[in-house]
Amino acid sequence: MTAMEFTRHGALLVPAGALPPETEPGEVAGQVITDPPPTPAAPPQMPDRPGRADRRQARRDAAREAVLAGETKRVARWTARAAEARHLRRLLLDPDVRAVRLMRQRARWSAMAWSALVFALLFTMVNVQRFAAGHAEPWSPMWVVAWLVDPAFSILLVGLLIARGHLSAVRRQVTEPIVKRVEYGLLAATTAMNVAPELTHRFPGGWGEQVASIVLHLLVPLLAFAAASVITLIQDHFAAAIAALTDPPDGGRPTGINLHEHPDTTPAMVELSADDRKLLGAVRHAITTGDLDPDPNGYAIYRRVMGGRGDKTRAYRIAAAVNGWRPTLHAA
Structure with a gap:
């Protein structure tokens, strides 16, 4: 006998060859079924590009x-x-911008005027030294000290002009006659000491050369005198122009508040806030000490009491409240 071969089919043992062989997917009765070949995709249709003439015509139309x-x-x-x-x-056209431009122009003009004044005083210093030194030996004490004579006069003169210029910039005029007399006296003394050496010196060219030298040494002090005279004058005009741009047309006094001569107990005082009353007290103190003129306008209060900071409307409101107030009347 021959041994039979069995194969397992599920849970049963069956003789080998009793069942047909299992077929793989795609195989039918020993034949392999293959997938159909893929259909090639149609190439994308590209839009027709316009020609150069069409593009040119489109640009012309646009x-x-x-x-x-x-x-x-x-x-x-x-x-x-x-x-x-x-x-x-x-x-x-903004008033503040125009005021700033005027301030810059005033600074440039002041620099030019001061340059002319300083150059003129440097020229006169040499002749004044020769006048003061006399016949002293060079580098002797008298000769060295003579160089300080003209600067002594010039420093006082320039100091007065600087003070007047700064006061004019804040619309504070120095009108006392003594100030003018001191300025003119200093300039006259400088001119006399500058011309005196030319009167005693003998020139090889005779009288003609001497007269020309005297005229030259007169013109230079006159230049210093002219510069000193117009510096404060032009600064006053600049200050007035700047104030006209920044002050209201009515002079800085509002017309909507009815004020009394003594605004201590008036309805206008009742309407003022605590900060405004504090500012009003500072303005009255400035008037009492002479830092402010009586009846100051809003611009003067804003610049000299408020330091150019804060609400400018408050300054005009306080200017209206302090109008007519006098320290003597207040004390009475």
């Missing part, structure tokens, strides 16, 4: 439409320039 609509580059550029010019004009 440019023509922009011209008709007023949307060209030139129109846009000039529109932007017009807007910038309008904004710049509004800024340049």
Whole structure:
């Protein structure tokens, strides 16, 4: 007997070869079924590109439409320039901007005037030294000290002019005659000491050369005198122009508040806040000490009491409240 071979089919043992062989997926009766070949995809249709002539014509049409609509580059550029010019004009017409430009012009002019004055005084210093030294030996004590004579006069003169210039910038006039007399006396003394050596010196060219030298040494002190005279005058005009730009047309006194001669117990005082009353006290103190003139305007209070800071409207309100107030009347 021959041994039979069995194979396991599920839970049963069956003789080998009793069942047909298992087929793999895709195989039918020993034949392999293959998938059909894929259909090639159609290439994408590219849109027809316009030709060069079409593109040129489209650009011409777009440019023509922009011209008709007023949307060209030139129109846009000039529109932007017009807007910038309008904004710049509004800024340049602003009172504060105009006041700042005037202040800068005043500074430039003052620098030029002071330069002319200093150069003239340096020129006179040499002749004054020769006049003061006399026949002293060079580098002797008398010769060295003679160089200090003209600066002694000039420092006092320049100090007076600087003080008057700063006071004029805040609209504080120095009108006492003694100040003018001192300034003119210093300039006259400097001129006399500058010309005196030319009167005693003998020139090789005779009288003609001596007269020319005397005229030259007169003109230079006159330049210093002219510069000293117009420095404060022009600064006063600059200060008035700046104040006219920053002060209101009514002089800084509001007309809506009815005030009494003594605004201590008036309704206007009742309407003032605590800060305004404190500022009013500071303004009255400044009037009492002479730092402010009686009946000051709002600009003077803003600049000299408030230090140029804070709300400028408060200064004008306090100027109206202090109008008519006098220290003597208040004490009485």
